[in-house]
Amino acid sequence: MTALTGLQPIGTRRAVRRKSRLERWYLRHERTILGLIGLGLFLSAWQAGSDSGAIDKFFYSSPSAVMAAGVEEVRLERFWHDVGVSVYEFVVGAAIAVGTAIPLGLIIGWYRRVGYFFDPWLNLFNSLPRIALLPLLVLWLGLGTEPKIAAVFLGGFFSVVVPTAQGVKTVDRQLIDVGYSFRASQRRIFTSIVVPATVPFMVAGMHIAIARALLGVIVAEMINMTDGLGVMIHKAADALATDRMLFGTLIFTIAGISLTKAVGMLERYVLRWRPRLEIEDREP
Numbered sequence: 001m002t003a004l005t006g007l008q009p010i011g012t013r014r015a016v017r018r019k020s021r022l023e024r025w026y027l028r029h030e031r032t033i034l035g036l037i038g039l040g041l042f043l044s045a046w047q048a049g050s051d052s053g054a055i056d057k058f059f060y061s062s063p064s065a066v067m068a069a070g071v072e073e074v075r076l077e078r079f080w081h082d083v084g085v086s087v088y089e090f091v092v093g094a095a096i097a098v099g100t101a102i103p104l105g106l107i108i109g110w111y112r113r114v115g116y117f118f119d120p121w122l123n124l125f126n127s128l129p130r131i132a133l134l135p136l137l138v139l140w141l142g143l144g145t146e147p148k149i150a151a152v153f154l155g156g157f158f159s160v161v162v163p164t165a166q167g168v169k170t171v172d173r174q175l176i177d178v179g180y181s182f183r184a185s186q187r188r189i190f191t192s193i194v195v196p197a198t199v200p201f202m203v204a205g206m207h208i209a210i211a212r213a214l215l216g217v218i219v220a221e222m223i224n225m226t227d228g229l230g231v232m233i234h235k236a237a238d239a240l241a242t243d244r245m246l247f248g249t250l251i252f253t254i255a256g257i258s259l260t261k262a263v264g265m266l267e268r269y270v271l272r273w274r275p276r277l278e279i280e281d282r283e284p
Contacts, residue, residue, distance in 0.1 A: 047064060
């Protein structure tokens with residue numbers, strides 16, 4: 001009877017241990033906990049190496065020195081002015097890049113002839129080293145914030161428009177055929193099938209765009225040399241102040257991590273309807 005029904009006798013069933021509240025809390029926050037442990041070990045090894053002389057403080061500084069330099073910097077009014085300038089340049093440039101790249105990418109991917117028209121230009125400018133254009137941007141737009149905003153735009157625009165256009169082309173054709181079979185209009189199919197299916201490609205492009213846009217801010221400010229955290233980093237490098245230079249770099253690093261996390265939260269919110277594959281460690 002057991003073989004026919006596929007049921008195990010009660011005496012042979014494996015007892016399943018119920019996880020304690022502490023174990024459940026750890027599993028929910030495992031990624032954060034392990035990440036913080038790894039970061040703490042790295043900083044501890046760096047500080048110990050600097051204190052023992054194994055790491056040259058002149059070239060690599062130390063976590064305590066970087067923190068001390070940061071405390072001194074945040075007391076200066078100039079520092080907060082530079083922060084405001086860099087944030088303004090990034091926000092404006094990134095907003096223009098994403099706001100134009102997503103609609104254009106959807107149009108290029110959806111309309112075949114439009115894609116034929118834009119494809120050579122996208123390949124050209126996406127392959128072009130945009131950092132090489134920064135001196136020209138300064139020449140064309142002057143020494144204000146405009147060339148730095150343009151650098152952020154160039155860093156983010158192509159990182160979003162190309163994956164978005166490719167994402168439209170990868171939409172399952174069977175879903176579109178089903179929509180047509182139910183007499184759905186082309187506009188309804190585009191908004192209900194194509195756009196939701198392309199969201200992961202948009203988000204992937206935004207993840208890449210964050211790093212490139214931040215790089216555009218730093219490099220443009222170093223070339224422009226008017227205002228911004230890039231100027232602070234450049235002047236610290238000229239003065240061989242490694243601690244101040246690393247503190248400025250740390251600000252951009254934290255900003256990149258925070259923005260990446262924010263985009264990930266936005267992705268989870270937008271894609272609530274999509275099933276998620278969760279792979280967890282299970283007890284034998």
